[in-house]
Amino acid sequence: MWTWFYKLASPPSVYAAAGALAPWFLATAAVAIVYGLVDGLVFAPPDYQQGDAFRIVYVHAPSAWMSLFSYTSMALAGAIALVWRIKIGHAVAAASAPIGASFTLLALVTGSLWGKPMWGTYWAWDPRLTSELILLFLYFGVMSLRSAFEDPARGDRAAALLGIVGLVNVPIIHFSVTWWNSLHQGATVAKIGKPAMSLSMLWPLLAMLLGFMLFYGAVLCMRLQGEVLNRERQAKWVREAIKS
């Protein structure tokens, strides 16, 4: 009953599917991101408090969101690979980790650039910034654990397990960091409360979010192709695929 599924999850068909999907993802991502950037940077009204500086949100918020999304998909792919022994899951997890780490780094950098004009400092130990930083450390842990093993199959499973442990920990870390500030004293940094966004600001943001997700899909497909080729480099179909 499940044979079709295993066939679908076999490396050659995944390689082919990823190759076929990547351009579509890339094209739609480009459309969404171009629309989001133009609408967000040019047409959306400036914020009544922050002026034009708020516009970095169109890069910052989607990348912060994608950092969590990539972590979750990495951990879930690893979990699927661990439980059902579907090897392609490890390849997906391995392909997803560097993308997620890059999104995390992007969120941190844009966040601190946004912090300079708004808070007067590049870095504040704001709960969100702090938990994002810890997320980056979690990514580093998973990535270095995977590469630390000589036997790649073992490294895959170890990284998958660590990814799951991290996934359980991400909400704990987030809430403990949030509560720790309230535990100490009132916020020393004037935190800008989330304003109820007007629709003219919200649409470009949603478009950017969609664009980032599609972009993630495109990069994931490309990286997955590389992962599969590297993992299956002994197989006959790889030789044929490279020749053609």
Place this chain on the structure above:
Amino acid sequence: MNVGVFEAFTLVVRRELCLSFRRPEQLLQPLVFFLIVTTLFPLGLSLQLSLLRDMSPGVLWVAALLSSLLSLDALFKGDADDGTLEQLALSGQGLMVIVVAKTCAHWLVTGAALVLVSPVVGTALGIPVAAFATMMLSLGVGTLTLSWLGAIGAGLTVGLKRGNVLLSLIVLPLAMPLLIFGAGATDRAISGTNAAGALYFLAALCVFTCTLAPFAATAALRITLE
């Protein structure tokens, strides 16, 4: 020979404790490290007790985390290197009993010992005696949680040659909530406010970790042992 689960547990704990006490220097090294690290901070920051007191919860907890990490590397390593771990895994007992016993023994010789010397360090850092109870309680609960988080990390890195740095890289981010609530509880006790909230969170984290981490640590060990 048929051995019950509890018997196996006590046997492994006794073996671990026996091994530790035969080598007292291994037992003392993390404690000395703890003392040295806490000495570094006054020298680097300020000798004024009033200033130190503000810093002391963080200093105490960072030192405790680091010194527990130092000994975590050896949790499974010695037994894995000489084949004991495989024999234990083949002994017919579930691997989890052995993991639980080894981790508990590890906490007894590191975490509990740390709790016992913490008043000395606390005095040196200017923590008032009235805060000692909270400080020791939080350290005890926190190091137990850390031992369990560390057991996962130690299980994952046991087969690696230079696993020690990687172990810290894996475990420290996971341990940050402990630092937050542990230092928070101590901080509140020092300032004389009610520390119950932070202690409850710490206890909740401990219960949560002790419930789930045995499964994760056993699975980790299976991956690296196989």
